[in-house]
Amino acid sequence: MSLESMNPGLFAESPGPDLTGKDSPPLRHVTQLERVERLLRRSDAVCSTTLLKEHLPRAAAHVHTLRRQGWMIQTRACSDESHVHETYQVEYALVALPFDPSGS
Numbered sequence: 001m002s003l004e005s006m007n008p009g010l011f012a013e014s015p016g017p018d019l020t021g022k023d024s025p026p027l028r029h030v031t032q033l034e035r036v037e038r039l040l041r042r043s044d045a046v047c048s049t050t051l052l053k054e055h056l057p058r059a060a061a062h063v064h065t066l067r068r069q070g071w072m073i074q075t076r077a078c079s080d081e082s083h084v085h086e087t088y089q090v091e092y093a094l095v096a097l098p099f100d101p102s103g104s
């Protein structure tokens, strides 16, 4: 019997190592956090509506978590001119990653 068949839920989303270290939240939460991380890394800024479209309604909480881990993330009004927001929407911009002596 493979490990996967014993723990179907464990492999439902991209496995990947738990890089959060201490104080680890549940796996599913980590996966969402990693998705927020990736969005921030690959864009100058990520609009809150983009995060909703990516099915990350708790993105604000994840941004908060990342900040506690040392990420510098700016919150500002959405500046994407292709977005036409009827209401005030924020975007998150990654300013700097935390210093990680062991990382890439």
Ligand SMILES: [Zn+2]
Pocket (backbone or CB within 6 Å): 047, 048, 049, 078, 079, 080, 083, 085, 089, 091
């Ligand atoms: Zn926007």
